[in-house]
Ligand SMILES: NC(=O)c1ccc[n+]([C@@H]2O[C@H](COP(=O)([O-])OP(=O)(O)OC[C@H]3O[C@@H](n4cnc5c(N)ncnc54)[C@H](O)[C@@H]3O)[C@@H](O)[C@H]2O)c1
């Protein structure tokens with residue numbers, strides 16, 4: 001292991017690999033939890049729970065939800081709250097969320113609201129949840145097609161990151177998380193972006209980059225936990241990316257587009273917006289398109305798709321006073337927030353992606 005074993009800030013406690021497992025064992029021994037629940041989805045139940053059970057010699061009560069974004073909804077929460085109640089979970093219960101961003105986002109929210117809050121620990125099992133969802137304390141669920149519309153910001157007791165879980169993760173999911181890492185390079189560190197620009201599906205060596213990405217995100221979050229200003233830079237690619245993701249979620253005739261695949265498209269489009277609005281050079285814009293196109297499949301969008309996506313944009317919760325505000329780039333590594341762009345510029349950005 002060639003990176004530090006923990007990252008401790010005022011906001012969050014993140015432990016890596018063996019140090020994480022020691023922290024978990026310590027916490028279970030020392031804390032007087034009345035009951036330890038583990039939330040999994042169908043896949044992490046099969047692939048990840050055996051790894052957890054082999055590391056913990058204590059009885060765990062396992063809760064299972066269906067896998068996938070379409071289950072990141074209040075009705076799944078209600079079902080889990082009911083199960084926790086029926087199983088006699090009290091204020092001193094612990095919930096361990098073992099899964100990708102869906103399980104950690106939803107499980108975090110379930111824990112925060114159950115009896116006004118019980119302790120929870122996140123063990124992310126996808127690349128995306130390791131580098132992104134595990135940092136920053138955002139929990140929540142979708143409301144209809146509006147992503148993350150309901151939720152609160154609350155840090156878990158700690159996060160345990162171990163790339164061992166990635167061994168069973170399908171490669172397209174790995175690639176999806178990789179998009180967030182590329183984003184970290186784009187908003188803070190050009191060299192890191194270039195290091196990642198040649199995609200490798202290499203779980204043995206990904207740990208160091210996971211650590212670097214977590215450092216970038218947690219450094220941003222520490223300066224602006226409630227997203228008043230700086231934290232908005234993490235939304236680069238996400239304003240258009242979220243609208244595209246929601247659209248595909250809503251239209252079942254399309255194959256599901258993964259979060260990272262959607263924001264990869266969003267980042268290409270928003271690099272064109274950056275070129276027009278915030279001075280991103282054409283070299284940087286072209287480089288961003290070239291790198292993403294070499295890693296992610298190109299999606300064809302028809303006129304109907306585009307008008308629906310633009311309609312979804314209007315609902316974007318980050319809009320203020322009816323205006324859509326973007327986090328853009330001045331150059332690779334240098335972001336700028338609160339950029340208001342015209343409808344025509346959005347049309348041009350979509351056309352740039354499709355060209
Ligand atoms: N809280 C935040 O700050 C934050 C940040 C980014 C994304 N998110 C949220 O995260 C979600 C996306 O997360 P995700 O990409 O991890 O999706 P996910 O949780 O749906 O996981 C992707 C798929 O991989 C499966 N899986 C998970 N771990 C596995 C493993 N080790 N082996 C085999 N299969 C495994 C899951 O069952 C699922 O089918 C979105 O809802 C997004 O809004 C939250």
Ligand SMILES: [Zn+2]
Pocket residue numbers: 132180238259263
């Ligand atoms: Zn994201």
